[in-house]
Amino acid sequence: MKIESVQQQDQIEFEYEGRPVRLPLVRGTEDEVAVDIGRLRSETGLITLDPGYGNSGACKSAITFIDGERGILRYRGYPIEQLAEKSSFLEVAWLLLFGELPRRAELDQFAEDVTRHTMLNENFGRFFGALPKDAHPMPVCAAAVGALATFYQDPEDEQKWKDSAIRLLAKMPTIAAYSFKHFQGQPFIYPQNDLDYPSNFLYMMFATPCEEYVVDPVLSRALDLLLILHADHEQNCSTSTVRLVGSSMVNLFAAISSGIKALWGPSHGGANQEVIEMLERIRHEDGSAERFITRAKDKKDTTRLMGFGHRVYKSYDPRATILKRACGEVLGRLGRTNELLDIALKLEEVALSDDYFISRKLYPNVDFYSGVIYQAMGIPVNMFTVLFAMGRLPGWIAQWMEMRRDPDFRIGRPRQLYVGPTERDFVSIEKR
Numbered sequence: 361m362k363i364e365s366v367q368q369q370d371q372i373e374f375e376y377e378g379r380p381v382r383l384p385l386v387r388g389t390e391d392e393v394a395v396d397i398g399r400l401r402s403e404t405g406l407i408t409l410d411p412g413y414g415n416s417g418a419c420k421s422a423i424t425f426i427d428g429e430r431g432i433l434r435y436r437g438y439p440i441e442q443l444a445e446k447s448s449f450l451e452v453a454w455l456l457l458f459g460e461l462p463r464r465a466e467l468d469q470f471a472e473d474v475t476r477h478t479m480l481n482e483n484f485g486r487f488f489g490a491l492p493k494d495a496h497p498m499p500v501c502a503a504a505v506g507a508l509a510t511f512y513q514d515p516e517d518e519q520k521w522k523d524s525a526i527r528l529l530a531k532m533p534t535i536a537a538y539s540f541k542h543f544q545g546q547p548f549i550y551p552q553n554d555l556d557y558p559s560n561f562l563y564m565m566f567a568t569p570c571e572e573y574v575v576d577p578v579l580s581r582a583l584d585l586l587l588i589l590h591a592d593h594e595q596n597c598s599t600s601t602v603r604l605v606g607s608s609m610v611n612l613f614a615a616i617s618s619g620i621k622a623l624w625g626p627s628h629g630g631a632n633q634e635v636i637e638m639l640e641r642i643r644h645e646d647g648s649a650e651r652f653i654t655r656a657k658d659k660k661d662t663t664r665l666m667g668f669g670h671r672v673y674k675s676y677d678p679r680a681t682i683l684k685r686a687c688g689e690v691l692g693r694l695g696r697t698n699e700l701l702d703i704a705l706k707l708e709e710v711a712l713s714d715d716y717f718i719s720r721k722l723y724p725n726v727d728f729y730s731g732v733i734y735q736a737m738g739i740p741v742n743m744f745t746v747l748f749a750m751g752r753l754p755g756w757i758a759q760w761m762e763m764r765r766d767p768d769f770r771i772g773r774p775r776q777l778y779v780g781p782t783e784r785d786f787v788s789i790e791k792r
């Protein structure tokens with residue numbers, strides 16, 4: 361196989377069954393190059409095989425750029441470090457949805473629109489009531505977001521997309537808080553329109569009708585930061601799910617509900633819950649990071665170092681860098697020490713000086729430190745992944761909109777390499 365000068369010819373050529381095959385190369389704005397295999401099957405009969413999609417691009421996207429080797433993450437070109445320091449979650453949501461940073465009037469109107477749609481239809485109370493008391497909040501959230509489709513059934517057009525996006529952003533914190541209140545057996549707390557986005561969620565989550573609850577601005581800012589860091593991450597498992605489900609032209613609520621379900625798994629967003637449970641386990645056993653690392657390396661042991669490793673990042677996940685610093689700051693400002701943070705720091709130190717992790721390029725990912733902050737904020741463990749979903753929401757919506765507007769848009773439908781039995785005759789049940 362030879363790549364002809366990418367700049368001049370922009371095609372790749374190889375020989376198959378004695379015939380030359382030429383496929384075009386496509387270049388992204390960050391100089392990444394892809395082979396466009398759109399004509400491969402029609403010209404050769406070949407398909408590609410790439411389990412886990414480690415080498416396959418499913419779309420062109422202008423939303424998020426990741427360079428996993430250099431630990432770079434940018435939303436719409438803006439470095440995550442700058443957004444984390446200078447922006448707010450709603451501003452980032454606008455950026456992801458509409459492509460540019462909003463002007464002041466646009467942001468104010470957006471915040472107003474989101475604030476005005478935070479209430480859930482009163483019938484939702486009965487919906488939550490029908491679910492088991494000990495239901496994990498993640499499937500409750502997924503079901504509730506899917507159920508929004510039953511309240512908003514108008515045929516979709518571009519204006520309706522925007523309405524649905526605002527409704528989702530507005531109602532997700534309410535749904536998340538209600539999922540928790542249902543689990544706790546406490547009364548639902550209505551949203552307060554004078555509170556900003558993260559404060560409103562904290563209020564609905566922690567307030568009760570029995571006493572005054574004032575949102576701590578340290579917690580509110582910490583939550584806003586966490587939401588910003590989770591807001592998009594290009595074609596990960598849950599986002600690809602949103603795109604694939606959405607490609608059948610189901611409505612936005614159905615596609616997002618599927619994304620929430622995909623996020624729940626421990627290999628994806630569910631890892632933040634697993635990390636804190638791992639740290640608790642280590643503390644409970646003997647506090648030895650070294651012993652745990654030995655188990656995580658042992659192929660006969662199913663233990664993994666949760667919050668470590670990533671399909672794309674082969675160096676430090678930039679979000680983990682920001683969160684590691686934020687852990688110290690948040691705990692300091694809350695005047696708390698945290699034994700679990702000490703164990704996490706020790707685990708990282710041991711892992712990053714161990715050849716197993718070095719040679720496989722396994723570094724802390726976003727989930728390694730997020731749980732420590734959530735826990736310091738008083739967020740219960742089973743809500744960690746729900747907060748991830750709240751943060752990821754604008755990214756999922758932006759990716760869904762981009763897909764639907766894409767001139768190359770088609771239903772997603774991978775092929776397969778069949779390896780089952782070849783044709784054989786049916787055997788009647790008496791003769792089997």
Ligand code: ACO
Nearest residue numbers: 626627628629631656664665666667668669670671720725
């Ligand atoms: N602990 C121990 N070994 C690991 C870990 C880990 N956390 N992660 C990867 N490895 C090892 C694998 O055993 C494999 O070793 P081998 O080459 O000897 O077989 C090698 O590193 C490559 O790992 P894969 O599983 O093939 O990598 P993949 O890209 O498929 O998986 C994943 C990435 C799922 C994130 C994996 O690293 C993992 O399970 N990490 C722990 C769970 C986690 O933190 N998930 C959150 C990811 S970030 C997010 O979704 C928000």
